[in-house]
Amino acid sequence: MSKEKYVGLDVHKATIVIAVLNAVGQMIMQTVIATDAQMLREFFKGLSGTLRVALEEGTQSAWLYALLRPLVKEVVVCNPRHNKLIETGNKSDQIDAEKLAQLLRMGALKAVYKGNQEQRQLKDLARAYQNLVSDSTRVMNRIKAIYRGRGIKCDGHNIYKTDQRQSWLDQLAEEGARFRARLLFEQLEKLSELRQAAKQEFLAHGKRQPEYPLLCGVPGIGPLRASVLLAFVGPPQRFRTKRQFWPYCGLAVITRTSADQQVVNGTISKRRKVIATRGLNPLHVPELKQVCKDAALTAARREPCQSWQQARSAQGMRPEMTRLALARRLAAVTLTLWQRKEKFEADQFSTFL
16 A cells, blocks of 8 residues: 555644545544644654655745755645635634645646745745835825825825925925925935835845846847846746747637537537736736736847837737837747856847747
8 A cells, every 4th residue: 555645734823734644545644733843843754654744835934945855755735816726615724734634636636836045045045025116105105195085186106205395394284294294205215215225235146146148138138137136036937838938928819719619510620719828827926927028028129029019010910019029028038048058149039949
């Protein structure tokens, strides 16, 4: 009898519910332990056989992946949005853990890539910078909301300039609004300093990667976008072709068909019908989609991408579709050059791939 064991973990802040199945799917153990590193090590060291573990992506998944990887044969951190079986029927921590183990045994889990320690460090720096960008944008919107709520025009970026701050504060007659605006201005100033420091730290780590100069040579990819690619893509070899890379970047078109076959004179043949499209795939890495979109907008202003996009427009393609086509093209070129470790050549863009 096989000694394979499949372990499902339902992880919470204080506890972890564990379900252990044997090779034929029978429950052989179910327990609850504290979310503690030492207790997890002791539990898995006490299990015999070949262990395969499954848990859902979450706040603690990266820590658990690094902790359990040396102790078991395989650790699968899965995307919970693909686990529709868990959403059906009764639901509890014990049931969820058992269903995860069953899905792992059937090979029905879609794994989330975790990467190595160096990539996780670069990803943390990227998110630190992006969080500060979001916080700064939120504060800027709040400042303008104060003035717009009182009928004061505040278009442009002059309102954020330090040398004009007092004149803008003087336009607020209410003491409470003026105090609130002053705090927001001070908060924005501090966030700007932190944002710049986070950006410099992120770029410094990105430049240490050997593929950094290669990525910066692709049209529309500058130092910041190259660092984001390095942080969120990982080894490009894990994508076999551009068809796997496009969904990861949110550039894959969703299609829907039904009743694809028909019977004509007793023979089954494929029905000729227009495939319905339903937009781009919603499950993707948002940071990569933003990089691809921004790179396409930047690259479209200069050659060779400008001529390539104009040729698509001359063929009758709508402007929004030409931008999507250029973003997909740049993503495919970037992936291929990254895999081959080759530099970008402008004269090969139209005939590349």
